[in-house]
Amino acid sequence: MAELTFLEALRQGIWEEMERDERVFILGEDVGAYGGAFKVTDGFSKRFGESRVIDTPISEAAIVGAAAGAAHMGLRPVAEMQFIDFISCAYDMLTNYVATARYRAGLSTPMVVRGPCGGYVRGGPFHSQNPEAAFLHTPGLKIVYPATVRDAKGLIKSSIRDEDPVLYLEHKWLYRRIKEQLPEGEEILTPIGQARIAREGKHLSIISYGATLWKSLEAADQLEKADGVSVEVLDLRTLLPMDDAAIVATVKKTNKVLIVHEDTRTGGIAGEIAARINEQAFEWLDGPIMRVTAHDVPIPYAPTLEDFVLPQTDDIVKAARWLAAY
């Protein structure tokens, strides 16, 4: 067993896949000798050479487009966005070209686009974003968003092996903040499309992912201790395709649902989850489906503002307490 951070686990996952499969290669800004802005690919160019770890110009559309072309030809590109906020520059490539390729043209495009997302780090409006909702509405893409060290590794490996394009979102607040023992020598592959019960509970379910999964778990502990409320926490892990079965199962078990995400409220993933629960488990509900999300503003820089705008553990506690009493 070795204790790894989220970032190390992600790094190890890509490394193992590159060792296993020579079709896998990396492209992105400063990913080579520098090892990436957050050091995810540190040491890769030394081990795998400059032809498999390609430093690109600052051209996100070209990075994603070139990844797609190479993927059509049987390679397995892993493209890095230096910050996921810059994926907007490749939005056209991803949504129009990449996502439609299989359906419209029968083209296989096995590629991963990954990058650091999320706030709580005083990054301001352009280094704090969570872009999942912009891509959830795009049939043809898959979106994974690991919260744990194990899934950081398991999901990057599964994403690289997937036959379709996968957007892999990695929360920078988790990079070095969480640690976990991972067995050495075990092949860790987290299946895409499967949620995970992060905490068993009876009275209420919190559905979350990413950094707010940890805030939800913290809130669940507090509620257990202070109120004797037993909270189940479901970690979605994959946002597209969504694990309806796991969502419905937890609703049927606790009959109350709080959805927590860091992205802003309007048009966020929580709306989609709520709709699915309405369609598939309406009669099992003993209360309204409620959301704890960011406020509908760009993510501001000052700590006081960011802390208010983004969901905090205390917000989740209050919201869950309200729902438990409903």
Next chain:
Amino acid sequence: MALPATRPSGAVPSGAVLSADQLLELYYYLRLTRTLEERLVALYRQTKVIGGLFRSLGQEGESVASAYALERGRHRDILSPLIRNLGSLLVMGAQPIEILRQYMAKADSPTRGRELNVHFNDLEKGYLGQISHLGDMIPVMAGIALSFKLRAEPRVGLVYIGDGGTSTGTFHEGLNLAAVQRLPLVVIGEYNHWAYSTPPEKQFAVKDLAEKAKGYGVPSVTVDGNDVFAVYEATRFAVERARRGKGVHFIEVKTYRRKGHAEHDDQHYVPKTDLESWAKENDPIDRYTQRLLTADLITEGDLKDIDDRVRVEVDQATDACVNDPLPTSESALPGVYVDPPAADKLWFKVL
């Protein structure tokens, strides 16, 4: 007082006439930029700067000189600075206290704590803040220039782009649009040898950025970016040309990023010998003062007076804001739209 017409390169600038006061004013902005940045470093180390800190050490000359070539004042020319163009902002009239407040995310900062560092505007004074997405300001500044053209105003826009930034799609689209519309826009391409850790040869296959502009039919010139006079001259020429309705002009300034991408970056990938030689032989402020001293245009005493004045100003600005409060939490909500006045406060905040 006329400027002695010599450049270290030997080329002779034509017709740059700067008065003694202007020569001293240029020095004031150069020194202010460097001193203010040094103050920001101190505040960063005291963890008073909230986010990252990006230096322009060794590039102050091109920022200050290019901005100085504009017509400044209310409703005159407008520029859009990048993160390493602190000097340009100061020349356009941004106050040191505004910069300090921005970096420290104070309630009274120009963006009231919403945005970082030099990302702020004052369109009346003549500057439009960048967003982080590199290249985006090129088309936006083309639009500013378009408004000048449509209203037949004799105003000019100026926008900066890094050597790395010229790889973005928006740079190319914006430059091309400006070119076909013959907009009054001057683009300064900053060849400072690095884009984070990426050297020019991995960024583009041309030798000079100026070649890129030529591809769009935009006249371009490459100048010594650490020669204040050369940059001033070239910008002055381009600005006046644009003002006369002759369209876009691209000026490539060759310079060197002497600090890491930001304070966290130890730039181990940068050759030490480069850093040493650019610092010793090619510092824009040293070169500027040497030249003026040699030509007897200013005295050591003049320089010292300005240094003292700058130190006092930066001290006073720091003292005046360092202990100011951060914005109140709920001030995060208003201002997403004109109307309604504020974003909804979410339900769990009022339980």
